[in-house]
Amino acid sequence: LTPPSSLLLLSRRAVDSSDADFVSSLQRHLDWLKVCVEILSLPPAVLSLSLLPLHIFLPSLSRPAHVRTTAKTYSPLFVKTFVSQHKLATSYKSINRRRTQRITGKVTKPAALRPRKNKKAMAQLGAPSPGIENMPPDMPFRVNLNNRVMCPDCRENPPNIVEEGAEMLCGSCGLVLQDRLISSESEWRTFNSDDSRGADPNRVGDADNDLLTGSNVGTQIGGHFGSGATRKLQMTQSKLQGNKQDSKLQQGYARIQTWAETLKIPPGTSQLAKRYYMSVAESPAFRGKNMDAVLAGCLFIACRQHKVPRSFAEIFGTTSVPKKEIGRMYKQLERHLKHLADDQIEHLKNQGLSTAGSGYTGTKTTRPQDMVERICNQLGLKPRSIVQYAIHLAKETAGIQDLAGRSPLSTASACIYMAAHLVGEPRSYKDISKFANVSDATIKQAYKKLYEARADVVLSTWTKPDGSPVNMDQLPPS
Template identity: 35%
Template sequence: MASSSRGATVQVNCPEHPDTPLVEDHHAGDMICPECGLVVGDRVIDVGSEWRTFSNDKDAKDASRVGAAENSLLDGGDLSTMIAAVPGGEDSGYRNRRTISSSDRTLISAFKEINQMADRLNLPKMIADRGSTLFKTVHEGKSLRGRSNDAIVSACVYIACRQEGVPRTFKEICAVSKISKKEIGRVFKLIIKNHETNVELITTGDFMSRFCTNLELPMKVQKAATCIARKAVDLDLVPGRSPISVAAAAIYMASQVSNTKKSQKDIGEVAGVAEVTIRQAYKLMYPKAHVLFPDEFKFDTPIDQLPLQ
């Protein structure tokens, strides 16, 4: 994909298949190589400002910004203007007074923060819009009084990601907000409980591509890790373990028999889970390692040399 910025053009290609046109995943905001599945670019959403010129001269350089569109989530749609008289002396006249309710002020601040978080996470606008709608519902329901708006904003972004099928971990949400993982988790549970909000079940596959790409692992390791995680769940080897920890353990197992070995620490930093959590899931999977790998997998390190933990 070619992206331009004020005349500069940058060509993005898959390093393994440079001549293959990339496929845009509009839902997740990714550019993917159809040959090997590598996530090459993680931003296909244009978040730049919209500019127009109202000059008759087509070559005019003085672009004028278009005003913000009316926000249907605000009670007034937009800010209203009242004309108030200024009494007395030479300064008598009129002044504009922009009025806005405290409720709309809260919503505007929250919507701005949600859009900023979505931008930092490279998320499509549809997720920011869903998060904003959910925040408005929670705000008007008044069921989370006493909880900070920042915590509610973070939880709404987390829920919106899951509902749109591109989940992010609590650690990823925490990294772009001011709130701890524990508090985001608490508010998330309260929203689900009080507003009957549905969220899709997370699977190991939801994170595998992004984790492996961030770890710079080859496609054969990603495919093996995906197979390992799926079989581990199907065989009920990891009961009660979160999909994120299972995915992390599967990546660790697959990498250890490849030429691109990654430590539990490296994987934990990307997946947002503790090393001990990865180790516990891995120990449950280890006894069945010989049946978890795909049949066609070529081992660079023999499977019997896998670490015990």
């Protein structure tokens, strides 16, 4: 037979008499009980005992949840049975009478006025809140703007409000203040399995990843150190629900992240490189291409777009992709991204939407002045004047014919070497080459060409940190 507790559970979930699902479910339970009693030829007392929980919730079906109390929720039969079992000196009429007296203000709850006998517990209570009711009487009048939820029956201060199971209840009298609340808590679930082997059994849904095609919203079988049966289930589910496209994307993202951390590239730049790779991976024009070359090209373009450029030599040293292959892939990626941006702009125009910020700006050649500040920071050159002077020298090198075809890194290193000596904080070729990824001999050759044109590139208004003018005679000739 259906246990009476199931009917009691249904009564707890009932909200009002208009709940059609509840009424139909209740009717099915009652019909099923009657049929079972007739088939098994049981005495009528069994049916009466099974229907006893109906006396608990039938009086509350015609009342909304926010007005239910002890007297309104439970029937007189239930109160009488409960009182006799627990030997309580009360009755259904006395409960109704006391509720009426509380509403009219004739009586209050004894617990609110009764002095506490446990002084230790009293001492552990927190200080009263700095509300207006706790202010001294000589304070000027202010309007109490506190939004306080209080039980209309008990009127306790502070209120004993319990929030659980999408309902707000009074912990003293059981009055349902609100129901069907939207919970803002995490949807934690517990999975107790023998295969966890000490792992945390709590699980919660993963955040959506817009860099994937959407397969990450599904459920996967966990347990990395599970039994053989668990691993077989994992393999079977991976074959049935696995997305090869997402697997390929995740491999590429992991490689981009590793390279970005090695090159100390900001997180926003690596995220942009991942977005570029996502758009490229879906294009048939890049099928069969070297994956490392495509990833290196995406990272190279993202660095230029975010004004944190890296040279081909730096990308090559980290990714082990040849410079020529990175250069070819870079040009192909530029054309592809420009074509995608043009299609997006045309689509927005057809819908009458704004196209601001939707275009793709083609990257420019890396200039020496773009490399100066990063190398100075790595060298620990604190005076800001060194960075400013080095950037000025790097801009002036565009007019020096002997430095026009050199690598931006070697030219920037030579400018930093000269600016550091002018300010009085010199650095050696070896120190600069360590962070610029250029040999000290290359920096030395570039500096010689810059030293020959020192009179044209160094300004007479430059000063040291102490205010004294710079002296070009302090510059080493080589």
